[in-house]
Amino acid sequence: MDPRVKGIELKLKNVRRIIPIVSGKGGVGKSLISTTLALSLKELGFEVGLLDLDFHGASDHVILNSPISELPDEEKGVIPPVVHGIKFMSIVYYSTDKPTPLRGKEISDALIEILAITRWDQLDFLIIDMPPGLGEQLLDLIRFIPRGEFLIVSTPSPLSVNVVEKLVALLKEGNHRILGIVENMHAGNNLTEEMAERMRIKYLGEIGVCDEIDSLIGEPESIMLSDFGKNLKKVAERIVSGDRPR
Amino acid sequence: MDPRVKGIELKLKNVRRIIPIVSGKGGVGKSLISTTLALSLKELGFEVGLLDLDFHGASDHVILNSPISELPDEEKGVIPPVVHGIKFMSIVYYSTDKPTPLRGKEISDALIEILAITRWDQLDFLIIDMPPGLGEQLLDLIRFIPRGEFLIVSTPSPLSVNVVEKLVALLKEGNHRILGIVENMHAGNNLTEEMAERMRIKYLGEIGVCDEIDSLIGEPESIMLSDFGKNLKKVAERIVSGDRPR
Amino acid sequence: MHEWALAEGIIGTAIEYGKENNANEIVKIVIVLGELQDVEQEILEFALTQLKKDTIAKNAELIFEEERAVFRCRNCGYQWNMKQSEKELTEDIREDIHFVPEVVHSFLSCPKCGSRDFEVVKGRGVYIKEMVVR
Amino acid sequence: MHEWALAEGIIGTAIEYGKENNANEIVKIVIVLGELQDVEQEILEFALTQLKKDTIAKNAELIFEEERAVFRCRNCGYQWNMKQSEKELTEDIREDIHFVPEVVHSFLSCPKCGSRDFEVVKGRGVYIKEMVVR
Numbered sequence: 228m229d230p231r232v233k234g235i236e237l238k239l240k241n242v243r244r245i246i247p248i249v250s251g252k253g254g255v256g257k258s259l260i261s262t263t264l265a266l267s268l269k270e271l272g273f274e275v276g277l278l279d280l281d282f283h284g285a286s287d288h289v290i291l292n293s294p295i296s297e298l299p300d301e302e303k304g305v306i307p308p309v310v311h312g313i314k315f316m317s318i319v320y321y322s323t324d325k326p327t328p329l330r331g332k333e334i335s336d337a338l339i340e341i342l343a344i345t346r347w348d349q350l351d352f353l354i355i356d357m358p359p360g361l362g363e364q365l366l367d368l369i370r371f372i373p374r375g376e377f378l379i380v381s382t383p384s385p386l387s388v389n390v391v392e393k394l395v396a397l398l399k400e401g402n403h404r405i406l407g408i409v410e411n412m413h414a415g416n417n418l419t420e421e422m423a424e425r426m427r428i429k430y431l432g433e434i435g436v437c438d439e440i441d442s443l444i445g446e447p448e449s450i451m452l453s454d455f456g457k458n459l460k461k462v463a464e465r466i467v468s469g470d471r472p473r
Numbered sequence: 474m475d476p477r478v479k480g481i482e483l484k485l486k487n488v489r490r491i492i493p494i495v496s497g498k499g500g501v502g503k504s505l506i507s508t509t510l511a512l513s514l515k516e517l518g519f520e521v522g523l524l525d526l527d528f529h530g531a532s533d534h535v536i537l538n539s540p541i542s543e544l545p546d547e548e549k550g551v552i553p554p555v556v557h558g559i560k561f562m563s564i565v566y567y568s569t570d571k572p573t574p575l576r577g578k579e580i581s582d583a584l585i586e587i588l589a590i591t592r593w594d595q596l597d598f599l600i601i602d603m604p605p606g607l608g609e610q611l612l613d614l615i616r617f618i619p620r621g622e623f624l625i626v627s628t629p630s631p632l633s634v635n636v637v638e639k640l641v642a643l644l645k646e647g648n649h650r651i652l653g654i655v656e657n658m659h660a661g662n663n664l665t666e667e668m669a670e671r672m673r674i675k676y677l678g679e680i681g682v683c684d685e686i687d688s689l690i691g692e693p694e695s696i697m698l699s700d701f702g703k704n705l706k707k708v709a710e711r712i713v714s715g716d717r718p719r
Numbered sequence: 720m721h722e723w724a725l726a727e728g729i730i731g732t733a734i735e736y737g738k739e740n741n742a743n744e745i746v747k748i749v750i751v752l753g754e755l756q757d758v759e760q761e762i763l764e765f766a767l768t769q770l771k772k773d774t775i776a777k778n779a780e781l782i783f784e785e786e787r788a789v790f791r792c793r794n795c796g797y798q799w800n801m802k803q804s805e806k807e808l809t810e811d812i813r814e815d816i817h818f819v820p821e822v823v824h825s826f827l828s829c830p831k832c833g834s835r836d837f838e839v840v841k842g843r844g845v846y847i848k849e850m851v852v853r
Numbered sequence: 854m855h856e857w858a859l860a861e862g863i864i865g866t867a868i869e870y871g872k873e874n875n876a877n878e879i880v881k882i883v884i885v886l887g888e889l890q891d892v893e894q895e896i897l898e899f900a901l902t903q904l905k906k907d908t909i910a911k912n913a914e915l916i917f918e919e920e921r922a923v924f925r926c927r928n929c930g931y932q933w934n935m936k937q938s939e940k941e942l943t944e945d946i947r948e949d950i951h952f953v954p955e956v957v958h959s960f961l962s963c964p965k966c967g968s969r970d971f972e973v974v975k976g977r978g979v980y981i982k983e984m985v986v987r
């Protein structure tokens with residue numbers, strides 16, 4: 228028997244809402260949106276955690292410019308370091324940002340381990356940055372955290388829409404909760420909005436192409452002040468809707 | 474014993490060069506580059522195959538606007554249908570472009586099966602479009618096709634460079650062959666070129682941001698005529714260098 | 720007849736194994752046929768018989784064993800078989816699966832809880848279970 | 854002491870299992886400690902002893918078994934153990950692995966062929982091997 232599965236449940240007991248940021252497609256802005264959304268919710272007064280589950284393509288520590296050379300403190304579990312006001316956990320603390328050539332079974336094991344030892348304690352929101360694909364991380368989240376509320380990200384490219392639509396179909400078929408879709412790098416066409424309508428999910432708004440974003444990586448305060456940050460705050464408010472910090 | 478492993482070797486016997494298009498990072502243009510590179514090599518007179526191994530995010534059939542409702546012919550194996558002059562194989566012929574929620578072991582099995590049954594026969598180049606990540610597809614290619622010549626793709630974003638550098642480190646450490654790196658969506662900074670220098674791999678050229686590319690998806694002839702296509706032809710020529718069609 | 724490709728793998732593997740073990744001849748090959756992939760024994764046997772001519776496997780006895788497919792749900796643990804999924808497995812879908820058994824995940828889900836996260840425990844496809852060389 | 858979190862999982866699992874089986878008490882828990890994760894038995898035992906108080910596991914006997922780590926290369930098939938990788942496994946790296954055993958793939962490679970594509974066959978981490986309820 229794997230005692231870690233029960234461990235996951237216990238560790239997330241006091242986390243009010245869990246929001247995995249998913250797409251199926253890579254490079255659509257999941258990591259930038261995860262990080263900026265976490266910072267936005269913090270700004271609105273909530274207690275926020277951010278978990279980077281994209282083991283092969285971990286990015287949130289780069290966006291946050293978070294130090295990773297020291298191990299998180301141990302105290303009846305692992306305490307996620309507070310970075311820019313949010314509790315942040317990533318495999319990079321342990322892999323020291325070296326390549327992690329993990330196969331599926333290993334990804335699943337690492338994911339379960341991290342969820343079973345991280346002490347989020349009281350949180351209003353846990354934002355989970357997900358890898359592309361429909362693989363282990365997605366299937367494991369569905370399995371171990373059925374109450375996750377998925378936030379879908381797509382760009383207006385037909386290549387993105389084709390892949391994202393499959394993810395949405397899969398989530399809908401399994402009756403999983405979908406908060407809605409955010410269109411990133413909006414570019415004039417309506418492909419994403421039409422897909423949202425076709426799939427009957429909420430269109431939560433668009434983020435335009437923000438030319439300066441790459442130069443702001445590592446400076447989260449500047450990201451928050453950029454057009455990207457401003458647009459994302461609106462998305463954050465829509466997600467929060469009536470909710471108030473406890 | 475798994476007879477398919479030997480099958481792979483036999484099926485690739487008459488394929489002269491095998492070029493997996495990799496990045497580690499998603500959304501950097503691997504699929505657009507794979508497809509356009511295959512078409513460019515064809516234009517140069519070579520016999521070309523294109524294999525889409527990104528099972529969760531299969532895109533090449535969308536770019537090529539290739540029909541997928543009919544199964545490829547069976548004849549002492551499976552004959553990859555010829556699309557725009559190139560032999561094209563993808564899991565979508567069999568999944569009928571429905572969502573394929575596969576875990577690692579299953580990805581590996583599907584990959585081995587497809588490689589073991591597809592009859593490429595005589596080819597000058599087999600281009601393999603790879604998924605993001607350092608997972609099953611990458612590890613299996615390394616294992617089953619050690620003679621692959623990896624073509625790396627990155628964008629100038631620090632988020633891309635951080636991930637791509639890990640992939641390159643992994644490939645170099647294992648003494649795998651690296652053709653070089655293509656910078657896509659070039660944007661003024663030198664991060665990719667500097668990384669190429671730091672990692673001692675060849676910088677094969679840049680492709681600028683091509684605003685019309687999304688509107689050309691599904692029209693490969695138009696892609697070939699676009700700035701994207703023109704830039705990629707230069708990359709193709711660099712890859713071919715002295716090689717001539719047989 | 721994509722079975723020919725599978726047969727090439729089998730004979731190729733047998734010969735390689737024989738050589739590695741300095742065998743003069745391959746006496747017997749036991750081949751398991753998984754129910755999911757639904758490979759026709761006669762077709763495979765025909766291809767194998769053609770391919771083993773003029774090799775050290777030319778006199779090899781070919782033995783076939785069928786293996787029933789068993790699926791297990793990773794979500795609820797339920798186990799089931801092909802018969803129970805008969806309705807979903809139309810002829811078209813069976814043919815897709817015949818080529819790439821993993822696409823079964825695009826078409827089936829757990830009959831009990833509906834999850835797509837299931838495992839093919841047994842009966843996936845073709846493999847060599849045993850070989851006798853001399 | 855992140856062992857506390859592991860202990861919570863173990864006691865939580867044991868109690869749940871007990872309830873599902875309508876048990877009055879948990880008599881015994883056999884816990885395997887994989888060498889790779891290097892969990893200290895005393896610390897884990899202390900945490901378990903604290904956590905089982907006032908539960909149906911309060912009198913449970915705790916039995917620990919060590920499991921040696923075995924690695925196998927997927928590329929060349931070579932099998933090896935921790936001792937053979939002693940040099941690579943500095944104290945810092947051992948600590949990283951203590952928290953997330955999979956990061957061993959960032960630090961080790963096959964001693965024979967150099968491949969990073971290896972499997973932890975045995976001795977990965979902590980699991981419950983056996984439980985006796987009444």
Ligand SMILES: Nc1ncnc2c1ncn2[C@@H]1O[C@H](COP(=O)(O)OP(=O)(O)O)[C@@H](O)[C@H]1O
Binds near residue numbers: 286435436630631
């Ligand atoms: N709104 C935007 N405007 C311009 N570029 C963006 C925008 N959002 C994302 N990007 C670009 O896309 C790249 C990928 O973003 P990232 O958050 O890493 O995506 P993912 O996590 O989905 O792979 C970034 O490096 C950045 O260059």
Ligand SMILES: Nc1ncnc2c1ncn2[C@@H]1O[C@H](COP(=O)(O)OP(=O)(O)O)[C@@H](O)[C@H]1O
Binds near residue numbers: 501504532681
């Ligand atoms: N040179 C380019 N200029 C503008 N957009 C591009 C360019 N290359 C790629 N893109 C955009 O990036 C997206 C991802 O490309 P794709 O080939 O699917 O990447 P990958 O296969 O690496 O995920 C495309 O949908 C397209 O919108």
Ligand SMILES: [Mg+2]
Binds near residue numbers: 357
């Ligand atoms: Mg990301």
Ligand SMILES: [Mg+2]
Binds near residue numbers: 503527530603
């Ligand atoms: Mg792609």
Ligand SMILES: [Mg+2]
Binds near residue numbers: 542544569
């Ligand atoms: Mg069909």
Ligand SMILES: [Mg+2]
Binds near residue numbers: 296298320323946949
């Ligand atoms: Mg360290």
Ligand code: NI
Binds near residue numbers: 721817
């Ligand atoms: Ni067939």
Ligand code: NI
Binds near residue numbers: 301854855856951
């Ligand atoms: Ni510890």
Ligand SMILES: [Zn+2]
Binds near residue numbers: 794795796830832833
């Ligand atoms: Zn089920």
Ligand SMILES: [Zn+2]
Binds near residue numbers: 926931964967968
């Ligand atoms: Zn090895």
